[in-house]
Amino acid sequence: MEEDQSKSRTKDIRDESLDPITEKKQAAMLERLSNLHQSRLQESISRKTDNSSPLESTKSFLDRFSEAKRSIQDELDRCRLVSDPESKGRLKSDLEQLSMSIAELEKLVSENSYFLPSYEIRSSLTSISELKERLENANSMLLPKKKFAFKNKAAKKDQNNATSTAETGASDSVSVDIKAPETILPEKLNIQIRDSPGFRNRVDAVLVKHFKSSGKGDFTLSDLKSCEVRLTGRLRAVFIHRLKSCRVFVGPVLGSILIEEVEDCLFMLASHQIRIHHARNTDFYLRVRSRPIVEDSSSVRFAPYHLSYEGLDKDLQDSGLDGDTGNWGNVDDFRWLRAVQSPNWSILPEDERVSIVKISSAETCSEDS
Known part of the structure; x- marks a missing residue:
């Protein structure tokens, strides 16, 4: 039928053509078009009948x-x-x-x-x-890795100065880790603990800190177990290392939050950037300007920020975090191909989310540095 239609179109064009040279050119063009059509038709039939590709089904x-x-x-x-x-x-x-x-x-x-x-x-x-x-x-x-051990001489020296270091606000030393080994999760990363003020090496404690400055300070949480942390006011950056079974509530952070090695925790955080390494079985309630980043993590869940304290709205506004962008659920897993959903994180179901958490800055705990 298609061939009859093609012949009919050819005849109509020829009938209308008066110039023999033009008629000859038209005939050649129509022949080429006909050949091209037949070639495409054959190719289409071949694709329908070809089952040789191993990924077709x-x-x-x-x-x-x-x-x-x-x-x-x-x-x-x-x-x-x-x-x-x-x-x-x-x-x-x-x-x-x-x-x-x-x-x-x-x-x-x-x-x-x-x-x-x-x-x-x-x-x-x-x-x-x-x-x-x-x-x-x-x-x-x-291929077991060699276990890292501190030299006895260094350990003894640091143990003697451990108490004075924490009280006088000196930078973190090896002795901090040696004093409370039970609070440290199995070591996976070569973590460098910063010497900024913070809470370190605590167990079963409620740790409260209010920041009166205009977001210029850094703060570190390190080696905490079964603690509740409440940080109100505005901060510049927060560094979180080796926490287990903790609940952490933080006001707006102008810069970034880095989280490394946490397990069985709950975090409520507001920041412009949040990066999470080696987290397991942990829930994150976030308000964040950029997409949260996870690496080498599993069974982590995400929900929107549910924190409340007196003055929080102003703190969020002054930090540029007063509007929720919805990025709390736009998570990038840097260890997973983005074409399919990463199995390492998920959205926390609404019926499992905690209600709005109200905290107070009435009490303030002493820092470790």
């Missing part, structure tokens, strides 16, 4: 995913059974290659998530998380 994707997953698992099992010296010498490079293979598997899910059912995406991401955990365990078992 969910089944073919799952087959490829399962094969890659099985290969990684087998290689992990092989690494665990290595006994000869030559193979042991290659363990580091083998485990690094496995890490790259898992990354490729993540990329595979990301590139094909547009046609995969949501259940298959979740299942694939769960499998990848399990592979990462197995790889991490293999690294810990097969």
